[in-house]
Amino acid sequence: MKIAFLADIHSNWPALEAVLQHLKASRPDRVVVAGDTINRGPNPRRCLEKTLELAGQDGWLLMRGNHEDYVLHAPGRISQLRPWEQEVCAHTLWTHDHIRAYRDTIAAWPEHIELEGPDGGLIRVVHASMHGNRVGLYAFMDDAELHDKTAPGVPVLCAGHTHIPFIRWIGDRLILNAGAVGMPFDRDPRASYALISWTETGWKPEIVRVPYDQGETVRLYHETGYLANGGAMVPLILRELLESRSWLGPWHREYEPRVAAEEMTVADSVQAMIQSRT
Numbered sequence: 001m002k003i004a005f006l007a008d009i010h011s012n013w014p015a016l017e018a019v020l021q022h023l024k025a026s027r028p029d030r031v032v033v034a035g036d037t038i039n040r041g042p043n044p045r046r047c048l049e050k051t052l053e054l055a056g057q058d059g060w061l062l063m064r065g066n067h068e069d070y071v072l073h074a075p076g077r078i079s080q081l082r083p084w085e086q087e088v089c090a091h092t093l094w095t096h097d098h099i100r101a102y103r104d105t106i107a108a109w110p111e112h113i114e115l116e117g118p119d120g121g122l123i124r125v126v127h128a129s130m131h132g133n134r135v136g137l138y139a140f141m142d143d144a145e146l147h148d149k150t151a152p153g154v155p156v157l158c159a160g161h162t163h164i165p166f167i168r169w170i171g172d173r174l175i176l177n178a179g180a181v182g183m184p185f186d187r188d189p190r191a192s193y194a195l196i197s198w199t200e201t202g203w204k205p206e207i208v209r210v211p212y213d214q215g216e217t218v219r220l221y222h223e224t225g226y227l228a229n230g231g232a233m234v235p236l237i238l239r240e241l242l243e244s245r246s247w248l249g250p251w252h253r254e255y256e257p258r259v260a261a262e263e264m265t266v267a268d269s270v271q272a273m274i275q276s277r278t
């Protein structure tokens with residue numbers, strides 16, 4: 001038995017397409033998509049429709065991540081925000097406009113998925129951790145913290161969310177982070193997914209990295225209108241793609257307080273951040 005875990009596709013069609021090609025060679029029995037299929041990229045509808053097609057055709061299992069929740073709540077929530085906050089969230093409304101027809105489908109996806117291994121042991125898939133879909137698992141966490149964030153313990157737990165893959169054994173427990181298909185944050189631009197294969201001695205885990213044409217994704221930022229119409233933060237999202245590291249997280253920490261205090265506009269903060277980091 002072989003199970004593939006894909007997470008954080010983030011509307012990156014060329015990256016998803018490359019992983020689909022790779023799956024033809026790795027041939028998993030099941031594929032689970034652990035959330036954040038949409039948002040933060042130029043092709044939300046195409047990525048969504050492909051995963052839905054594979055759910056129907058090959059039994060792929062789909063679930064919500066924090067970005068599905070952001071998108072579903074965007075129309076009601078963003079209109080309540082202050083003008084500068086609306087600018088920051090505009091890219092999520094752009095995504096919503098493109099997947100509007102699938103709102104009910106996405107809302108029905110679960111937050112956790114459980115499978116049973118050949119030995120009867122559970123395999124649990126969550127987007128971030130058991131502490132919620134925004135509380136991630138990192139390789140630097142010690143065993144006690146990983147246990148705490150993945151309790152109640154099951155033999156195998158796989159997550160995404162942080163965009164940084166890892167494999168950790170804690171005794172007989174296996175904890176994996178699949179990394180991100182569409183936007184890795186470990187300075188390696190290749191798409192990332194995880195595979196576990198059942199062997200005579202138990203599960204054999206693997207992080208798979210798949211090269212793809214990132215230039216094609218950049219072209220799609222332009223062709224789809226995402227860069228032109230997706231709002232003030234899209235230039236930073238493009239930097240995340242190009243540099244395989246987080247930009248929005250540091251923006252929220254370093255610049256959001258200054259924008260909130262009306263010391264600078266969102267547009268000025270984006271320019272200042274690009275200048276300071278390049």
Ligand SMILES: [Fe+2]
Nearest residue numbers: 008036067161
């Ligand atoms: Fe994500």
